Amino acid sequence: MAEIIEGGGGGHGKHQKKRAKKHSSRVDMTPMVDLGFLLLTFFVLTTQFSKPKTMEINMPVIPKDSTKRVKINEDNAMTLLLTEKATKVYYYYGKFKNDASIIKTTDYSKEGFRKVFRERNNDMIAKVKILKDKLMKREIADSTYKRLVIKEKEQKNNLFVIVKADEKAKYKNIIDIIDELVIGDVPAYALVDISPAEKQVLKVMGEIK
């Protein structure tokens, strides 16, 4: 320990009796403490506190019989086109037309597509909010609330988002979009392949090669 043990014991005078040296009852703990700190450093540096998180995604089961495929209401659909460009998102509403003028662009920021979703999804968000207020005021029970919210989310005229990613798009962009869809409370979305026609339009626009 940080301690200097002064030469104790022994006689000072000639005539004093020689005494056995008084041993200090302390044990030198320096090595143990050293080891302790070494371990402490090791564990501090190796522990990982931020565990990775996960996002759950359910892909639709593809029925073998193509007539049983679910038809979506295209009027409420919004199609996002993701390309290799890390900053731009292209989107259009409704049915695809072979015309560059229907395609709008936005970006991945908060002011970008989150706003776009919100505007389109306003109706549902408002309705769910009313239900939530009712729940808070204890006008409806918890189970009723859950049932009504699910019913609201299953409405036919809700926003439906189709995410179409180009093969060169980055995984990060797709995760960003799914994350925003979850935050924006979009009730239904799907991950679909981009069609050649859509690619062609983007090409004509000069956005992809």
Next chain:
Amino acid sequence: MGKIKIPKSAPSLDMTPMVDLAFLLVTFFMLTAKFRVNEAVPILPPASHSEKILPENMLQVTVDTAGRAFFSLDGQDVRKNLLKKMVQKYNITGVTESDMKRFAVMTEFGVPMSQLLAYIRGGEKERGKFDKESTGIPIDSVNNQLGDWIAFGWNEKQIDQQTKKISKDNWCRISIKADGQTNYKAIKRVMQIFQDRNLNSFNLITNMKTEAP
């Protein structure tokens, strides 16, 4: 007058509390530490706002920036059975009991079947070389080895879970881990392989975004 004697005392400092604290911290970190599993390739998953914690029991496919696929599955018994099935299917001879044991404790791997034995038997250095240079588990439709790993692995896992009577909440989940810069093409292919085997629910691994949504 005699000199005033200042009593000689050792410049001692009582360090007991500090040491106590240090050991307390050591104990804490030792008990809470969960070691990073050995990753075959460095992956930087994209960030999201999701707060769901990663499930413990997983069948995981990792895709790196080059689009190479790696496979891992939890559970040592399951892995042994899985290896047996795969070896049988791909007609690989000379697999010993010790190879099985080594395979059971391995983490992720990304080598085609032809290199698997060499990978299992290799030391840390050889495995590192394989991880860097191999082409990953083949995922193309002609030679879809990843599909076989998934199909057999999932099957063995189901059998294991039923015999061990594991509660449904802790059943194996599928996770896909990919680098943010991986091209969507590779991810799409991996998802396609899962969906071809009627597995439609995935966990996508992300890091946590620190800023509020």
